[in-house]
Amino acid sequence: MSRSLLTSPRAWRRPALGLAGTLAATLLSMGSAQAETQIEWWHAMGGALGKKVNEIAADFNASQDEYVVNPVFKGNYTETMTSAIAAFRAGKAPQIVQIYEVGTATMMHAKGAIVPVYQLMADANADFDPNAYLPAVAGYYTTTDGKMLSLPFNSSTPVTYVNRDILDKAGVDEVPTTWQGLGKALEKVVDSGAAECGLTTTWPSWVMLENYSARNDIPFASEANGFKGLDARLQFNKTAVVDHIQRLDQWQEDGRFVYGGRKDEAAPKFYSGECAMMMGSSASYAGVRDNADFNFAVAPLPYDADVVDTPNNTIIGGASLWVLNGASEAQKEGVAAFFKYLSSPEVQADWHQFTGYLPITTAAAKLTREQGFYDKNPGTDVAIKQMTGSAPTENSKGLRLGNMVQIRDVINEALEKIFSGDVSPQAGLDEAAEKGNALLAKFQRANS
């Protein structure tokens, strides 16, 4: 319409008519859209994941005619959070925004900015059972008295990927379940020359500190890892974590461990056969399957036999969906309906099987098993078993620490200094804890 206005001379000569036509068309299109309540959903899922997100929204939109969910890709997690905050400050916030797990404390303390999910569900009289969700997944986003603040969306947990070919060559039949056993197995790998590097890890702070603490039931920070209050302070420099980092530092000298980078940079070391094992997100399964030209297997994250007898569940990473304040009543009801749809076993099972992220409900996990997915894709159920093997304790529910993004950076910085031999493990972790505690104190001041 607007194009013809600009190009056709007749439209120029009779502007009144042309304009009237445009106006009528605009009004008509608006009329049809306004019968349904529009809901904006900002997310950080690019590529194939983004397509899946669009598919879920489209299916929801087709399943009813009251609400329309519009997913908008806003860049990576940091960019999505920053733009949602900027939009909130400008009074133009989306109704739903996907926020990564380390942003949880910032979101939950922004009391006037968010609508907690439990409240949203209660206000909308939606039929909502918090017990349907996997405790180890939902716990990360739930208060100590069981109130769900945000809806878990894409969650993963660290597992161990192993190169079966290398292990066979080295004569390691079973992947050990303890760090002690793993040390011996990796020794065989390196000594036999089957691979020049035994083990590497992606996301070192998440795997080697946060999850090591959770799995072995040691506090990462005081105040139940921050769940009980803003005065939580880091404790990893006073626990078995120090011995663990010491161990990795030693393993580094004989090639049993190689540091690969802060995020996913270590993955090529495993894909190329340089390293026999890699610890990384369960959601990397598809990436490993597509890149590995060798037989691989998935094993649980090991536990430390010197610290515990039976391991805890591991904690999750990923993101959840937050509802921002400023939505109309109709929009809130729409969000509630959408969350209910999103939590249904069919949608969750499909999401879980397609992406490798964990299902958020027990029903979805059960459905996936019934559909035979785990039998067809061996190893995909390791993460879910690891998450549901035990009830989460205070130390394995998750982390609720302010400025967590920067704390992770501080920890990674310390690990890099330790592994490059600049400082001892104890001194490095002490420095990281001190810097991290300053960040926690800052967050406490700004939010109390």
Added chain:
Amino acid sequence: MTHFQRYRFTPWLLMAPQLIIVGVFFFWPALQAVEQAFYVEDAFGLSRQFAGLANFIAVLQEPDYYQALGTTVVFSLSVALGAMAIALLLAVQADRVLKGANAYKTLLIWPYAVAPAVAGVLWLFLFDPTLGLVSAALKALGIDWNHNLDGGQALLLVILASIWKQMSYNFVFFLAGLQAIPKSLLEAAAIDGAGPWRRFWTVTFPLLSPTSFFLLVMNSVYAFFETFGTIDTVTGGGPGGATTTLVYKVYQDGFIGQDLGASAAQSVLLMILVGLLTLIQFRFVERRVQY
């Protein structure tokens, strides 16, 4: 001059587009940053308290800030001087080429058309500790390249990538400057018995000084502000903060950490610092420029 004084509004009108753009995209945000630097505020803007100089004091007490300052000095000096020296060398060589000069010039100018982030990714692939071609070659030479762990190597890598990116820009200006030098001057010097080296330092280089000075200012600004994309894609400020420059720290604290007060205080300090640097350049270095 007197003729124009009758027109009181026309000059403003003609300058308005430029003034509006500078006002909206520079002065307004800059003033907001100055204001923000004196407040402590949560990310969502729900509470805001006047903090006086607390943000500045906190920044200046932070050891990381001085580490970033040191990194910035090393990084900026290496990038500005390196990019200019290599560009000058290439320009002098290209100026003497007779055959296929256009092909050489096009190839040398090419990197400027590459976005900083893309340039970063290119270098990242070359130097990736596992997959990179250069790192594999270095390994063959017995050098263990792992910029994910070695701060010095990481800094060297971002310096190289940034120099490569800026070299073309400098090359264009140096080449234009060289071509503007009258050949008769060089010929006269040659007749007087000056060798190529002497001719370069006594004739060519002084005549290039306006260009060099302009490039010094531009390259400092480039090294300070525009290398962000390269650093972000190549090292993300790591390892151990070894490649965190002042601008990168502003981004880390403000965008990733959502600590607006500290981030604003840092950008105000950075503005002052770069302002001072430009002032020094114009007051002291420009004196030695021969126009």
